[in-house]
Amino acid sequence: MRAFVRGYKPEELVGQIQQGDRNVVLLPDVPALALRKTDKIVVLGAVTNIESAEIVLMDNKPVRVNLRVRG
Known part of the structure; x- marks a missing residue:
């Protein structure tokens, strides 16, 4: 599955977002819709923990x- 991945800017480090967390944007394929906090995802060869998942609707x-991932 392909994704757009970026880090957070310093001014975005609020609440539960920590330095080193990354924002991952996925297409709403069936596997992506089932992701939740306890799941893991590989980003650039590193296994990361999903900290939050939000489905955007139109x-x-x-x-x-x-997704917000850590690790």
């Missing part, structure tokens, strides 16, 4: 999945 249809 007109009640999923258009992307935003």
Whole structure:
């Protein structure tokens, strides 16, 4: 599965977001829709923990999945 991955800017480090966390954006494929906090995902060869998963909807249809990963 392909994804867009980026780190957080210093001004985005609020709440539970920590330095080193990454934002991962996935297409809303069936496997991506089932992701949750206890799952792991490989980013650039490193196994990371999913800290949060958000399904973004438009007109009640999923258009992307935003993940915050750590590790």
